[in-house]
Amino acid sequence: MNNQIQQADVVIIGAGPSxxxxxSLLxxxxxxxxxxxxxVFPRFSIGESLLPQCMHFLAEANLAESVKEQADTxxxxxxxxxxxQRRGEHTAIDFTEKFTQGPGTTFQVKRADFDKCLADGAMEQGAEIRYQHSVIEYTDHGDGALLTVDDEKNQRYQIKGRFVLDASGFGRVLPRLLDLETPSNFPVRWAYFSHFEDxxxxxxxxxxxxxxNVHPKHNDIWYWLIPFSDGTASIGVVGKPSQFEDTAPLACLNEFIEQDTYLSELLARRVAIxxxxxxxxxxxxxxxxxxxxxxxxxNAGEFLDPVFSSGVTIALKSASLVAPLVDDYLQGKQVDFQAQYSEPLQQGVNCFRTYVAAWYDTSFQDVIFYSEQNQQVREMISAILAGYAWDLDNPFVKQSERRLNTLVELCRD
Structure with missing residues (x-):
């Protein structure tokens, strides 16, 4: 191991979106x-349907224009x-018709290329990205943290950061190293997915x-179909472990597609990629x-469920929230990460959690498919599904569970 300790103001674990x-911000x-x-980027990742709120965070970091410029390519x-879609019922929500101000459109992205686009943009702004470098140990070290790292040649070195941000996503590096992981309060679910020429x-x-798309018989099984502009699509199915047979992933996915009449007809000519x-x-x-x-x-902190594509939005919100606090911290200013970071971030996560839980118990499905929707309420719900889960001026954000329960009762009556 190289005994000389390298130095940085901020070390970030993971070059994904957050x-x-x-x-870029720092x-x-x-x-x-x-x-x-x-x-090594580009590499595959899930989470391909962005929410409009993401575009605000990308613009903050001077990364939005690069995404827009490369979108067609x-x-x-x-x-x-x-x-x-649920058993022949069709409905849609237009994100441009929403309660909260901000972008109302975004992109469905191939994450391998999207993540590389953002990482390249961060490097162009001055960040140093080291690919194939794995963090294997973390220790507090005086006025910072010491990371032990294996590089692409399996050579070990140490780097000290005055502050460390874990953006490792599903890798959850610091939660594992520091024994921070706790059980989720959501039931265990599995997802099977692939790309297709649709x-x-x-x-x-x-x-x-x-x-x-809701499964024709089991309301707690759902499918995503995310089209891309080149005629391909990401298709997946989500359910509990007991609802899947022990078959190869593609065979399992195709079997579920065939179980739904609408999807099987829509995707009759699909070819797996x-x-x-x-x-x-x-x-x-x-x-x-x-x-x-x-x-x-x-996702290094908390991941809920892919049903409303909240993962990337939460990731980018966390980066947007934490960067100015780290800036203050490095300047020697007093920072309360509980009050200024954890609690504000969790407020939006909890809002998303309300709607995810209600999707699986079918109550929110009944709201989505309700035929006589109030336009103002519809715009408030649209804002949340567009990613604006931190807008406390929206009653369905501020009192998400109570308001949604009342709405469910009205729809069901």
Whole structure:
């Protein structure tokens, strides 16, 4: 091991969206930022349907224009809402018709290319990204934290950061190293998914919206269909472990597609691209989102469920919230990470949690498919599904559970 300890103001674990945004924000404050990424980009990742709120956070970090400029080349699909299908019932939500101010459109992205686009943008702004560098140990070290790292040549070194941000996503590096992981309060679910040439010929199918499709018999099983602009699509199915047979991922996914008449007809000419994948038991939580010299971003802290595509939005919100606090911390100012980071971030996460839980117990499904929707209420719900889960001026954010329960009762009556 190289005995000389390297130095940085901020070390970020992971070069995904939250890591790239945090790095961009902090280098523009003049700090030396080193990003340690275990993999090589581009690499596959799930979470391909962005929410409009993401565009605000990307703009903050000077990364939005790069995404827009490369969208056509990379097959990113313009997105303006979400469509829903359940046993022949069809409805849709337009994100431009929402209660909260801010972007109402975004993109459906191939994450390998999207994440590389953001990482490249962070490097152009001055962040140093080291690919194939794995953090294997973390210790508090005086006025910072000492990380032990294995590089791409399996050579070990140490780097000290005055502050560390864990943006490692599902890798959850610091939660594992510091024993911060706690059980999620969501039931264990599995997801099977793959990319396809979708060959959709139905003129009524709207490629500018993600399709969320409820299983014809089991309301707690759902499918996503995320179209891209190059004629391909990401397709997946989510359910409890007991609802899946022990078969190969692609065979399992195709079997579920065939169980739904609408999907099987819509996707009758689909051709799988590459391997199918599965994620099992993905929901996660932690005991704390921060420590003396670190904070957890995005999925490294908590991941709920993919049903409303909240993962990337929460990740980018966490980066946007924490970067100015780290800037203050490095300047020697007093920072309360509980009151200024953990609690505000959790407020939006809890709002999303309300709607995710209500989706699976079918109460929110009954709201979504209700035929006589009030336009003002519809715009408030649209804002949340567009990612604006931190807007406390929205009653369905501020009192999410109580308001939603009342709405469910009205719809069911």
């Amino acid at each position: 890591g790239a945004v945090a790095a 280098v523009n404050k003049g700090w030396r930022v080193v990003v340690l990424e275990q993999q 990379l097959g990113f699909q313009f997105k303006n809402g979400a469509a829903f 060959n959709i010929t139905d003129d009524k199918f709207d490629r500018e919206k993600i399709l969320i 590459g391997e199918a994948r599965t994620i099992k038991g993905y929901s996660a939580n932690v005991a704390s989102l921060y420590g003396e010299h670190f904070a957890l971003l995005g």
